[in-house]
Amino acid sequence: MNKKMSWLGLVPVFFFLALFLFPIYWAICTSFKDRIGCFQIPPEWLFAPTLDAYKGVMEEGNWSRAYFNTILIAFGSVFIALLAGLLAAYIIAKIKRHRLRMITLFMVIFTRMLPSVVLGIPLFIILRNCGLLDKHVPLMFVYSTIHLPYVIWMMTGFFGDVPPEMEEAAWIDGASTLQTLWKIIIPQVLPGIVATSLYCLIISWNEFFFALILTRFNAVTIPVVMASFLKVYTIEWAKMCAGTVLIIAPVIVVSFIIYKHLARGLAGGGIKE
Amino acid sequence: MIYLSGKNRRKVTFAIFIVPTLAIAALWVVYPLCYSLWSSFYELNPLSSSPPRFVGLSNYIDMIMSPVIRQSFEVTVLYVAVTVIVQFILGFGLALLLHPFKAKSWITPMFIIPMMIPSVATGIIFKIMFDETNGIINYLFTYLGFSSVSWLGHPLIALFSVMIVEIWQNTPFVLLIMSAGLASLPTTPYEAAKVDGASRYAIFRYITIPLLKPLMLVVLLMRIMLNFRVFDTIYILTQGGPGRNTQVLGYLAYTTAFKFLHMGSSAALSYLMVAFMSIICIFYMRITLKQGLI
Numbered sequence: 036m037n038k039k040m041s042w043l044g045l046v047p048v049f050f051f052l053a054l055f056l057f058p059i060y061w062a063i064c065t066s067f068k069d070r071i072g073c074f075q076i077p078p079e080w081l082f083a084p085t086l087d088a089y090k091g092v093m094e095e096g097n098w099s100r101a102y103f104n105t106i107l108i109a110f111g112s113v114f115i116a117l118l119a120g121l122l123a124a125y126i127i128a129k130i131k132r133h134r135l136r137m138i139t140l141f142m143v144i145f146t147r148m149l150p151s152v153v154l155g156i157p158l159f160i161i162l163r164n165c166g167l168l169d170k171h172v173p174l175m176f177v178y179s180t181i182h183l184p185y186v187i188w189m190m191t192g193f194f195g196d197v198p199p200e201m202e203e204a205a206w207i208d209g210a211s212t213l214q215t216l217w218k219i220i221i222p223q224v225l226p227g228i229v230a231t232s233l234y235c236l237i238i239s240w241n242e243f244f245f246a247l248i249l250t251r252f253n254a255v256t257i258p259v260v261m262a263s264f265l266k267v268y269t270i271e272w273a274k275m276c277a278g279t280v281l282i283i284a285p286v287i288v289v290s291f292i293i294y295k296h297l298a299r300g301l302a303g304g305g306i307k308e
Numbered sequence: 309m310i311y312l313s314g315k316n317r318r319k320v321t322f323a324i325f326i327v328p329t330l331a332i333a334a335l336w337v338v339y340p341l342c343y344s345l346w347s348s349f350y351e352l353n354p355l356s357s358s359p360p361r362f363v364g365l366s367n368y369i370d371m372i373m374s375p376v377i378r379q380s381f382e383v384t385v386l387y388v389a390v391t392v393i394v395q396f397i398l399g400f401g402l403a404l405l406l407h408p409f410k411a412k413s414w415i416t417p418m419f420i421i422p423m424m425i426p427s428v429a430t431g432i433i434f435k436i437m438f439d440e441t442n443g444i445i446n447y448l449f450t451y452l453g454f455s456s457v458s459w460l461g462h463p464l465i466a467l468f469s470v471m472i473v474e475i476w477q478n479t480p481f482v483l484l485i486m487s488a489g490l491a492s493l494p495t496t497p498y499e500a501a502k503v504d505g506a507s508r509y510a511i512f513r514y515i516t517i518p519l520l521k522p523l524m525l526v527v528l529l530m531r532i533m534l535n536f537r538v539f540d541t542i543y544i545l546t547q548g549g550p551g552r553n554t555q556v557l558g559y560l561a562y563t564t565a566f567k568f569l570h571m572g573s574s575a576a577l578s579y580l581m582v583a584f585m586s587i588i589c590i591f592y593m594r595i596t597l598k599q600g601l602i
Contacts, residue, residue: 041408044405044408044409045405045406045409045411047401047402047405048402048405048406048415051398051402052415052418052419054476055419055421055422055476055479055480056418056421058422058430058433058434058437058476059421059422059425059433061433061437061444062429062433062436065436074439074442075442076441076442076447077447077451078444078447115332118328119328119329119331119332120329122325122326122328122329123325123326123328123329125325126322126325126326129322130322137593137597140593140596141589141593144589144592144593145586145589146337148533148534148537148585148588148589149582149585150536150537150557150558150561150578150581150582150585151537151539151558152539152558152561152562152565152574152578152581153341153344153561153575153578153579153581153582154337154340154341154344155562155565156344156347156561156565156571156574156575156578157339157340157341157343157344157347157575158336158340159354159565159566160343160347160352160354160571161339161340161343163354164354176332176335176336177336179332179336180332180333180336180337183329183332183333187329211321212318212321212322212325213321237424240426241424241425241426241427241428243426243427243428243539243540243543244539244540244562247543248562248566257426258426258428258429258540261428261429261432262428262431262543262544265431265432265435265544272436275432275436276432276433276436278432279429279432279433282425282426282428282429283421283425283426283429286424286425286426287421287424287425290420290421290424291417294417294420297420297484298484298485298487298488299488301481301484301485
């Protein structure tokens with residue numbers, strides 16, 4: 036109707052955008068303040084930025100090891116999930132029966148909605164009895180069980196989009212299933228694989244509960260370390276915020292990269308293509 | 309002959325392809341789930357030297373009769389109800405407001421940040437902001453003439469504060485999905501409605517809403533299931549307190565197992581959560597399948 040009036044609709048949008056981004060902005064600001072200035076009232080709006088907090092948090096005993104652990108475990112778990120998931124997704128995509136898709140969907144939803152604690156308790160006991168607590172590889176496998184349903188779900192969709200002609204051509208030429216998959220199909224769905232992997236990396240990065248109960252010092256991850264910082268350094272706000280910025284920066288970058296794929300993945304099949 | 313053996317060979321390959329996934333699932337999901345179920349019938353303390361004691365349904369009966377669990381259940385239900393409703397209205401509303409504009413292609417990505425960052429980070433940021441004496445929120449409140457609030461210390465307000473964090477963190481989820489849904493709507497009904505001279509309200513109510521209904525239900529159910537699992541923010545912000553006013557089921561299960569070392573009871577409680585979750589899961593499946601969304 037009224038072109039000028041319709042711009043009014045954006046006002047609440049920007050208002051809420053400001054609300055949603057303010058805490059991030061505030062955390063970034065606080066991270067550049069010094070030890071006293073970070074909790075001054077009234078807060079310092081204009082101040083000389085300093086990197087003291089960043090230096091302080093990175094020098095913390097567990098920090099670098101936890102950062103390294105988190106990256107390692109994230110990549111490891113995604114690697115495992117891709118290895119197993121790509122194979123399984125290929126098969127599910129080939130089999131045309133609707134039942135199988137239903138079961139896959141159910142597995143995806145069920146595993147995603149399962150409260151972590153119902154798996155966490157037995158895993159703690161079992162891993163403890165095997166002496167596998169606080170080790171990287173078991174945690175990678177635990178995380179892979181979170182990624183697998185998602186990888187299978189997304190890749191089944193991507194594999195289904197590949198035109199069958201190339202596959203058939205490869206089979207007629209005598210290629211084995213594995214060769215077909217590796218040489219023909221995967222190059223075609225590579226963007227999908229990358230997007231799915233990046234999303235799973237974020238999930239690993241953010242994961243807190245299993246890391247909390249299954250690690251101590253050796254394989255501890257960044258979220259757990261940050262949580263323990265909160266208990267020890269309750270008033271070192273600048274340090275806490277510096278740590279927070281260092282945690283969320285990679286996530287924000289990767290999120291923007293995979294933004295287009297997010298809606299499709301999150302809805303778990305709820306959006307008609 | 310050769311054709312047959314090729315087909316059989318393919319069948320074997322197919323079977324082998326599924327094995328890694330099944331193996332991982334069996335070892336790391338199915339086995340722990342069964343162990344959890346088994347341990348819910350025992351009194352289990354892994355750090356004590358005495359063996360687990362079989363108690364039958366005792367854990368479950370204690371659970372049903374326990375006022376602590378009942379309170380936790382009420383807290384969780386209240387938490388889920390309020391946050392899901394607000395997240396949905398706010399997220400859907402923002403998606404609708406953004407929809408007519410081309411600018412949404414760069415505005416919507418900016419909204420997703422709260423959703424993607426680790427919940428530990430969210431907890432830390434809000435803990436600092438909610439601080440009673442030096443927090444920025446109370447500063448703004450006093451600046452505007454209101455009195456400062458004990459966001460995390462007051463027994464009634466603490467739950468509200470935690471809900472605010474949840475709403476902040478996951479409204480973008482609703483926004484993102486509903487925005488994608490709005491973008492994928494067919495244009496023909498709208499053109500026909502314009503020709504017929506329908507009002508904007510009528511278009512919204514009789515075209516947009518019915519077309520979006522399946523997606524709306526999917527999003528609602530997903531948020532219910534995901535908000536039900538809340539743990540990280542409670543752990544960071546309130547640890548279930550003050551008293552037990554923010555002790556959601558997930559957090560209670562954690563403390564029962566790892567603080568009080570009653571792993572059998574905790575397993576029983578977690579299975580209660582699974583049961584509840586499965587009911588919602590089934591609704592979700594039925595709707596997704598009925599609407600042909602897979």
